[in-house]
Amino acid sequence: MRVPLRQRLWWFILRHRNGLTVWLAAGGLALLPLLMPTPYHLGLVNLIGIYALAVLGLNLFIGYAGQISLGHAGFFGLGAYGSALLTVGGWLTPWPAMFLTALLVGLTAFLLGLPTLRLHGHYLAMATLGFNYIVHLVLVQWDAVTGGPSGISGIPPLTVAGVAFQTESRFYYLIWTAVLLALTLCLNLVRSGVGRGLAALAQDEEAAAALGVNVRREKVRIFVLSAIYASVAGSLYAHYFSYVNPDGFCIFKSLDLVIMVVVGGMGSIWGTLFGVSFITLLPHYLEFLEAWFDIIHGLILVVILIFLPQGLITGLWDHLRLTLARRRLLARPEAP
Amino acid sequence: MNPLVRPPLLEIQGLSKNFGGVPALAEVSFSVPAGSVTALIGPNGAGKTTLINCLTGLVRPDRGRILFQGRDLAGRAPHEIAALGVARTFQNLRLFPRLSVLDNVLLGLTPQAGSSLWQALLRTPSLRHRERRLKLAALEALDAFGLGGKADWPAGVLPYGDKKRLEMARVFVSQPALALLDEPVAGLNSQETAEVAGLIRNLRRQGRTLLLVEHDMDLVMGVSDLVVVLDGGRRIALGPPEEVQRNPLVLEAYLGRMSVTA
Numbered sequence: 001m002r003v004p005l006r007q008r009l010w011w012f013i014l015r016h017r018n019g020l021t022v023w024l025a026a027g028g029l030a031l032l033p034l035l036m037p038t039p040y041h042l043g044l045v046n047l048i049g050i051y052a053l054a055v056l057g058l059n060l061f062i063g064y065a066g067q068i069s070l071g072h073a074g075f076f077g078l079g080a081y082g083s084a085l086l087t088v089g090g091w092l093t094p095w096p097a098m099f100l101t102a103l104l105v106g107l108t109a110f111l112l113g114l115p116t117l118r119l120h121g122h123y124l125a126m127a128t129l130g131f132n133y134i135v136h137l138v139l140v141q142w143d144a145v146t147g148g149p150s151g152i153s154g155i156p157p158l159t160v161a162g163v164a165f166q167t168e169s170r171f172y173y174l175i176w177t178a179v180l181l182a183l184t185l186c187l188n189l190v191r192s193g194v195g196r197g198l199a200a201l202a203q204d205e206e207a208a209a210a211l212g213v214n215v216r217r218e219k220v221r222i223f224v225l226s227a228i229y230a231s232v233a234g235s236l237y238a239h240y241f242s243y244v245n246p247d248g249f250c251i252f253k254s255l256d257l258v259i260m261v262v263v264g265g266m267g268s269i270w271g272t273l274f275g276v277s278f279i280t281l282l283p284h285y286l287e288f289l290e291a292w293f294d295i296i297h298g299l300i301l302v303v304i305l306i307f308l309p310q311g312l313i314t315g316l317w318d319h320l321r322l323t324l325a326r327r328r329l330l331a332r333p334e335a336p
Numbered sequence: 337m338n339p340l341v342r343p344p345l346l347e348i349q350g351l352s353k354n355f356g357g358v359p360a361l362a363e364v365s366f367s368v369p370a371g372s373v374t375a376l377i378g379p380n381g382a383g384k385t386t387l388i389n390c391l392t393g394l395v396r397p398d399r400g401r402i403l404f405q406g407r408d409l410a411g412r413a414p415h416e417i418a419a420l421g422v423a424r425t426f427q428n429l430r431l432f433p434r435l436s437v438l439d440n441v442l443l444g445l446t447p448q449a450g451s452s453l454w455q456a457l458l459r460t461p462s463l464r465h466r467e468r469r470l471k472l473a474a475l476e477a478l479d480a481f482g483l484g485g486k487a488d489w490p491a492g493v494l495p496y497g498d499k500k501r502l503e504m505a506r507v508f509v510s511q512p513a514l515a516l517l518d519e520p521v522a523g524l525n526s527q528e529t530a531e532v533a534g535l536i537r538n539l540r541r542q543g544r545t546l547l548l549v550e551h552d553m554d555l556v557m558g559v560s561d562l563v564v565v566l567d568g569g570r571r572i573a574l575g576p577p578e579e580v581q582r583n584p585l586v587l588e589a590y591l592g593r594m595s596v597t598a
Contacts, residue, residue: 193449
């Protein structure tokens, strides 16, 4: 018996919904520069891309694995300074520099994660915050190497086959290709046994362990992965602006990253793009409130965490799922 | 063959554990024959939960050995023990309420799902095939435990009886060599209890080995081949249910005490 075409098409869409959504997003993003009125606006979208890369990794760690890090701006900064130092010093060209930096930052995260990921909640937050504080202090104080508060300038742009990603529109295609790749890796991860293990240990570590999840190893691995995401984002940041200084990598930046995760929703990979866009664009549309931004960010964080502890997008989505399931349960009463 | 004379799958030898000087387990020894249902009973505080926790690696015993298929489990990490084929349920349900029913069952197949981060990130063809196979196995287990139509529901909204069955499905989906059921009928009504008893008999007929911790005496006497009685951390009796029921020590420590309170 032949299955009608319509039905087969529907099955195809259902089965490949993740891949199709990524391609659809890629198509939309490819056309987006045409809609941007000025290079300034495209620059904003590029900045969103850079932060999205870092926040995708952080969301795996915070949202999916249920941990907390107030230190990811530290990894972001190490990535940016690693690339800056290696290329400005003439040691390496940008691509190998980015790769080596990511490797070293991954190693740093591994060494930091081994002792600190035994901690939970507030303690883990403090430990990672301390790490970020140390990184920032070193960047500011170690004048001879990091250039102190004035930073490092003259960082060369990334090039592919002689084409430098110098203009806003060229960098746009580079960064958003990277974001879509990173996003696809995240989507793959959460649909695997490893991803299920992370979601399980976020809710109940003991039960997850009893089912065969190596809780300590999984936490360290996802911490390292998220640090590498942040490092690559930092490297791209350095090459894009061709200038870095310590301001962008202080502990308040880490808080911003966490707020982006929360607005995007815990564990929501597509939500990440919304969270990052929202927090990045807010100051540009509410410029007259500039002096109040720390308070506004704090308020956003507090209000969302009080009413939707799972974050904005995930919280609303969970609410919808639960409501539908409860309604079905009532519509189909069975012997309890 | 009489299950009591089959070779033991699990042998517990001189297991001891103190909590702050108070003995929770003192020199407990018994073995679980392969393909049998062994029940572990005893009044509250007898050390049943401590024993199960030692078996699954949540508690490290002070002394003694836990031989499972020739390997000593004592002191191993929980995830290693799970990978060796020991699965458990928890006294109070330990489902993942925000995950779907299907994902909860798939988590019972964690050792089979592979732990390579690269394969997971790249979603390699071998991983894709494996995931499909595991998903089929999980859906079959859901059917077998009467949860067929609820695969995509969040586990948290299921009624209590369904949650109990989901936890059982999560244990048996991996066809574990040894399944530990910690109070599988606690909180169920008599009809649901009879259902669970049927499930247990069915699993035994399929050759599964079960270690059951239970307060419900009717269930214990009805389904088990062998009963181990703990009291104050010591093993006070061991034998087939009819024998244990007549043991004066057990009557005094357990059934006697129950008849006084009843």
